[in-house]
Amino acid sequence: MLERRTHTAGELRATHAGADVIVQGWAQNVRDRGGVVFIVLRDRYGTVQVTLDERSPEAARETAKKVAQEYVLQVRGTVVERFKPNEDMATGAIEIVAKDLEILSSTKPLPFSVSAAQVDAHEETRLRYRFLDLRRAQLQHNLIARHKATHAARQAFDAMGFLEIETPILTKATPEGARDYLVPSRVHPGQWYALPQSPQLFKQLLMVSGFDRYYQIARCFRDEDLRADRQPEFTQIDLEVSFPTRDVIMEITERIVAAMWKAVLGVEVGEVQRIGFHEAIARFGLDAPDLRFGMEHVDLTEAFAASTFPPVAQALADGGIVKAFVVPGGAEASRKVIDGWTAFVRTYGLGGLMWGKLGDDGLSGPLGKALPEGMGPDAFAALVGASHGDLVLVGAGAASAVHPGLGRLRVAIAKERDMIPADTYVFCWVLDFPMFERDDDGNWQAMHHPFTSPIPEHIPWLGTDKMGEVLTNAYDIVCNGQEIGGGSIRIHSAEVQQKVFEALRIGPDEQQDRFGFLLEALAHGAPPHGGLAFGLDRCVSILTGADSLRDVIAFPKTTSAQCLLTDAPSSVPQADLDVLKVRSTVP
């Protein structure tokens, strides 16, 4: 018979000795020694050893013989101090001598071990049996951390006067530029809702409505190819503020971050440094720099202008750049390792990697041939900041290949060579983003989104040949090389908004069709406003050290956007499609 539990498995200590308790949970492990049976009982709070020996009634000892791993049990018994404590167990000073043992639920043979310290099952198996995977301590810990993070954020928002307001899931296509998930309308055949890529437009409308401090922990949907750090549905901590200066948003954001890091890790987030977008690219090759280690990039474009080495000369002739960084103590790296790095940068479109080792005989390796006339090894070493025993890596080519190639390589080498300090969280703001970038066809598109406000001095440049130089009031917050949040001061003038649309060649009809409601709102007393959105999943994966977003989401999808647990997506009866007036073109 099910009874009310008196304690959790994890909370029992020596101070409970003598107490009669009722605990419920899963049999993590059963050790049948014949005359005595030990069962390690697990619940969310920990584990405790249950013992059945001559002190236990015969019926309970009989039942214990039937128990296997992951059976669900109810134990009534007495807490006693162990005469042979287990130091490795939080409850190891005591055990429960069972007076009554009830099997509440049994199990089929398990597809994988829930109790093993290390997961040994393939991801596919884990995802199919997600409810079992989630019993594992690591995932329990991750979801608890996620709860703590969102709870801390909510408290911090509340303390700052923010209101949590929900926005629609069935809505209109938003402008982030990813593919939308669409939902057919039954009532309006041929018309579709889009799932929100973010609550962007709604939160701006809320500002127009006067809710001057809004936040939401919002689910967002983007139908794009996935990665370890990208899921088709993910969660943003979304916020928007009226009448803000840029610093106000940044300060609020820092408080939220500090609250989450404090709540989960007990870590104080200190001052967050600020770095310009162009500086970040120049020093690290990436707009989300990892500041936990060195190996900053050095620009050699000018110094190598006279180089006659074909890869360099060709790159420069094509308007490319030459950049380098130094791997401290890297001279001992094997040819095989360097070849691996070369292959790595090739994936980013770099032709190759020129390398040189600073040893007793000066600069050895292909790089020697690339030095321009008159530059000796010593001068080169001084230029890039290398010393004896170091390895210098140089990339030449289009900036769009050199920056990400060397930027990612810097991070990869730091990981490979164990140069990243553990349990360290370095945050930075990346500021002064360009407003526009060119897409593959050479057309301008918004780098952030088209509601980002240009800095006022640059508004006249919209639509002119200075488009590429227009800077925005946008800001990204980065932790350990990962963008965890981004936002901007928005455009609150219908006039400026229209100018931006025009500069992006979004014509009046399209403006009206897609964003008419926003333009209308901006024309009815819109306050200056701005905000930011955090990737909650990414924050939690940093907080927990998870390798993948899948490990911080209770029910994630695979890289082909399937849920192996529920087998979604799946086909539906033809009748359902008929009701929606939708026809599949797939046989």
Added chain:
RNA sequence: GGGGCGGUAGUUAAGUCGGUUAUAACGCCGGCCUGUCACGCCGGAGGCCGCGGGUUCAAGUCCCGUCCGUCCCGCCA
């Protein structure tokens, strides 16, 4: 869309140059064991070698295609 890695018992893995009965550990089933703590010992069952085609006297192994998982590029803030 492109590339890398993987798919063999419930699970994780081994499987040589293509060769005769596909191997181990854990788990499972049966038995023994009164202080184990990843308990131990004895015995047993368990296989669509992802799927489809091809080459061959013979395919887990070689070839082609395909599906699934995962990582990366493209894509995506």
